Amino acid sequence: MAYNIDRNARCAVVGHGSWATALVKILLENERNVGWYIRNRDVLEHVRKHGTNPRYLRDVRFDPGSLHLSDSLDEVARDAEIVVLAAPSVYLKTTLEPLTEPLGDKFIVSAIKGIVPDDLITVAEYVNRRYDVPFDQIGIVSGPCHAEEVALERLSYLTVVCKTLENSRILGDKIRTDYINVGHSTDIYGIEYASVLKNIYAIAVGIAVGLGYGDNFLAVLISNGAMEMSRFMSQTYPSNRNTFASAYLGDLLVTSYSQFSRNRRFGLMIGKGYSVHSAQMEMSMVAEGYYAAECIMKINRQRGVDMPIARMVYDVLYDGASPSVSVGRLTGRLL
Amino acid sequence: MAYNIDRNARCAVVGHGSWATALVKILLENERNVGWYIRNRDVLEHVRKHGTNPRYLRDVRFDPGSLHLSDSLDEVARDAEIVVLAAPSVYLKTTLEPLTEPLGDKFIVSAIKGIVPDDLITVAEYVNRRYDVPFDQIGIVSGPCHAEEVALERLSYLTVVCKTLENSRILGDKIRTDYINVGHSTDIYGIEYASVLKNIYAIAVGIAVGLGYGDNFLAVLISNGAMEMSRFMSQTYPSNRNTFASAYLGDLLVTSYSQFSRNRRFGLMIGKGYSVHSAQMEMSMVAEGYYAAECIMKINRQRGVDMPIARMVYDVLYDGASPSVSVGRLTGRLL
Numbered sequence: 023m024a025y026n027i028d029r030n031a032r033c034a035v036v037g038h039g040s041w042a043t044a045l046v047k048i049l050l051e052n053e054r055n056v057g058w059y060i061r062n063r064d065v066l067e068h069v070r071k072h073g074t075n076p077r078y079l080r081d082v083r084f085d086p087g088s089l090h091l092s093d094s095l096d097e098v099a100r101d102a103e104i105v106v107l108a109a110p111s112v113y114l115k116t117t118l119e120p121l122t123e124p125l126g127d128k129f130i131v132s133a134i135k136g137i138v139p140d141d142l143i144t145v146a147e148y149v150n151r152r153y154d155v156p157f158d159q160i161g162i163v164s165g166p167c168h169a170e171e172v173a174l175e176r177l178s179y180l181t182v183v184c185k186t187l188e189n190s191r192i193l194g195d196k197i198r199t200d201y202i203n204v205g206h207s208t209d210i211y212g213i214e215y216a217s218v219l220k221n222i223y224a225i226a227v228g229i230a231v232g233l234g235y236g237d238n239f240l241a242v243l244i245s246n247g248a249m250e251m252s253r254f255m256s257q258t259y260p261s262n263r264n265t266f267a268s269a270y271l272g273d274l275l276v277t278s279y280s281q282f283s284r285n286r287r288f289g290l291m292i293g294k295g296y297s298v299h300s301a302q303m304e305m306s307m308v309a310e311g312y313y314a315a316e317c318i319m320k321i322n323r324q325r326g327v328d329m330p331i332a333r334m335v336y337d338v339l340y341d342g343a344s345p346s347v348s349v350g351r352l353t354g355r356l357l
Numbered sequence: 358m359a360y361n362i363d364r365n366a367r368c369a370v371v372g373h374g375s376w377a378t379a380l381v382k383i384l385l386e387n388e389r390n391v392g393w394y395i396r397n398r399d400v401l402e403h404v405r406k407h408g409t410n411p412r413y414l415r416d417v418r419f420d421p422g423s424l425h426l427s428d429s430l431d432e433v434a435r436d437a438e439i440v441v442l443a444a445p446s447v448y449l450k451t452t453l454e455p456l457t458e459p460l461g462d463k464f465i466v467s468a469i470k471g472i473v474p475d476d477l478i479t480v481a482e483y484v485n486r487r488y489d490v491p492f493d494q495i496g497i498v499s500g501p502c503h504a505e506e507v508a509l510e511r512l513s514y515l516t517v518v519c520k521t522l523e524n525s526r527i528l529g530d531k532i533r534t535d536y537i538n539v540g541h542s543t544d545i546y547g548i549e550y551a552s553v554l555k556n557i558y559a560i561a562v563g564i565a566v567g568l569g570y571g572d573n574f575l576a577v578l579i580s581n582g583a584m585e586m587s588r589f590m591s592q593t594y595p596s597n598r599n600t601f602a603s604a605y606l607g608d609l610l611v612t613s614y615s616q617f618s619r620n621r622r623f624g625l626m627i628g629k630g631y632s633v634h635s636a637q638m639e640m641s642m643v644a645e646g647y648y649a650a651e652c653i654m655k656i657n658r659q660r661g662v663d664m665p666i667a668r669m670v671y672d673v674l675y676d677g678a679s680p681s682v683s684v685g686r687l688t689g690r691l692l
Contacts, residue, residue: 166576176571177688205692236511241501241611242603249601266584266600267692268577276576279614353512357540357602 025159027104027129027192034058034102036095036117038065039307040078042108044169045133046089047082049106051199057090059098061117066093079173099123104131104193106163110308111136111145118152125153131161131193135217136310137317144214157210158185161193164213164269166276168283175201181269183207205268211259213269216251220274221311222318222332223247225289227278229338229345232293239353244278246356247331254327285311292338293345315339330355360494362439362464362527369393369437371430371452373400375413375642377443379504380468381424382417384441386534392425394433396452401428414508434458439466439528441498445643446471446480453487460488466496466528470552471645472652479549492545493520496528499548499604501611503618510536516604518542540603546594548604551586555609556646557653557667558582560624562613564673564680567628574688579613581691582666589662620646627673628680650674665690 034057035046042058049056060066068076070091073084092098099105100123109117111134130153132145141148146160162183171178180202184190187206194204207213223244230243251274252265265271277283288309291301302312319336322329334352337343369392370381377393384391395401403411405426408419427433434440435458444452446469465488467480476483481495497518506513515537519525522541529539542548558579565578586609587600600606612618623644626636637647654671657664669687672678 165573166580167573171571171573174571176569176573178571178573179577179691203688203691234511236506236509236513237611237615237617238500238502238506238511238513241607241614242514244610245501245601245603245605245607248606249599252601264584266580266587268580270580271583272576272580275579275610276572279576280572282572353538356514356538 024186025129025156025189027189029192029195031103031129032057032101033104033106033196034090034098035106035108036098037108038062038075038077039108039110040169041133043075043079043082044172045106045108045163046084047079047172048197048199048202050084050088052196055088055090057092057098057102059092059095061093061095063093066091079169082173095120096123099125099128102128104129106131106133107145107149108133110134110310112139112308112313114138114145114148125149125155128155129159129161129189130155131163132214133163135221136314137218137321139313139317142317142321144211144218146210146214158189160185160210161189162210162213163197164217164273166268166272168276168280170282172201177201177203179203179205179268179272181205181207181213181267183210183213183269185210207269209261209263212255212261212263215255215258216265216270217273218314219251219254219318219332220247220277221285221309222315222335223251223274224277224283224285225292225309225311225315225339226331226335228286228289228291229293229335230349231286232290233346233349235349240278242356243331244274247278248274249357250329250331254322254329257327258325285309288312298339311335312339359521360464360491360524362524364527364530366438366464367392367436368439368441368531369425369433370441370443371433372442372444373397373410373412374443374445375504376468378410378414378417379507380441380443380498381419382414383507383532383534383537385419385423387531390423390425392427392433392437394427394430396428396430398428401426414504417508430455431458434460434463437463439464441466441468442480442484443468445469445645447474447643447648449473449480449483460484460490463490464494464496464524465490466498467549468498470556471649472553472656474648474652477652477656479546479553481545481549493524495520495545496524497545497548498532499552499608501603501607503611503615505617507536512536512538514538514540514603514607516540516542516548516602518545518548518604520545542604544596544598547590547596547598550590551600551605552608553645553649553653554586554589554667555582555612556620556644557650557670558586558609559612559618559620560627560644560646560650560674561666561670563621563624563626564628564670565684566621567625568681568684570684575613577691578666579609582613583609584692585664585666589657589664592662593660620644623647633674646670647674
């Protein structure tokens, strides 16, 4: 029997970064009560007392009366039928560690753009394996959507991905607002990987900008990133997907071009000569692409897809390769 | 018998705008002598005397000794075997009017991104019909390439398109430099239309930016522009083209995102409330997309491709439609 999400299912968000904060804001436009797991006590108390997240999207005001705030993951999970994961992939396992509540009868939504390190699997795969959640109880919410613009209520498009379009529609109704348009898809694999890969390509763009390459070259680099993304997906998991759609190409574009892109900013520092360590110190947020670059290279060892851009980023970030020499060599590989 | 370009064929450029100026600079990196037809006497005299174009890319210096400058189109055409057309499409017919020299035994290269108005055909088609030049003697040079970055010698990629890859390679050798990488294609139809359509989409992007839409929305709009472009080409002239390649998607990206894009700038003024007429007055250069918007709507009357973005731009520019209402309506059509 297929799992059907109940229209009245209560939602909870796990995480307190900028994207988690934006998702709570979005959900509260439609739901009377939203659970929110915030592990950090100071942040939790601040949200409870002032109705704002002191660290991210500080201008977004919440009515604490509509929030079920807790630093107990079990409590938050117990009271929700839909659990939205929005912590950086690199911290996902430690974030979920305190959980003893079973997830097998819940619907789990990943809003995470990354691979689970060590396991080298996507978040959907991890939730399935580790928590025995069947794939028809797992969904994805994907951009192109920088949280900062959600805070500003600028029109953005989210794609909801579930095994069945029916569940995707019910979930979509919970996040559709005046400033959020919702699209639907069933391509969990493709959209998870697209959102992982785009962060790597945004780092490549940042590196090129930092080295002084101009707009003409960036357009070539990003087009080739789109091709590389499309090639990876069609060679590893063929499907009738339209990779020009927002959840694939659009997500790559916003991450590569937007001033809000932390992955591009991280790459920019590398291109300007910062060491990987100093660039990380300068960033107050996690650049998912840094971890993704290593995971994808490991995953691709078996698959053998031709990925010159992801390889360049890996060589620069993990192998001490010179950014200028590596990008220079890459220029001969682009179409 | 197929026409083969002679490796030693002399080149001449027709036009003195920024792209024509950049092409002369590029050709001079490989050729000892380049013809240059400049109709305007003041500009011609300035180039002859000072070795710079007084109006565009003023920092680019030419050795007048390597230039065969003339305000006689016949003279320039007579002395060249390869004639590169680089005038705005809307002025192409008047630019070529003084020509009495036959072109039938020459190789004609179009570096123009537009439709010939009234005739509603591409430049390649016009050259073929009006000057009896067979299609195997017609080529295209396409970006993503803003002339301003050629002036700065920032690495850029050009795609050379000819009926045969052999001619494309010989032509490519004439424009390959340290800062110009060259790709090849035989898709004259597709690349001509891509370079026409992308200007319309860049105006759409400008309008949206002028209205206050953010990066998240732009990524969706541009992805949908790429889909619309791809749909137009596959429905009107199916072929095995890879529309992710630089000459299609890359050209759309640089025109949509670059600060050097005059089409985006033109749209921006419209979005901010300028009338079409005032926006045109403010621009010192032709925004090709303005003319393209009308031509494509006329061409599409018979073809009936679904083109909501091009339609929106047409309605705003030619039908007095409100930019905010029109973009608002469009948002419901995007994926």
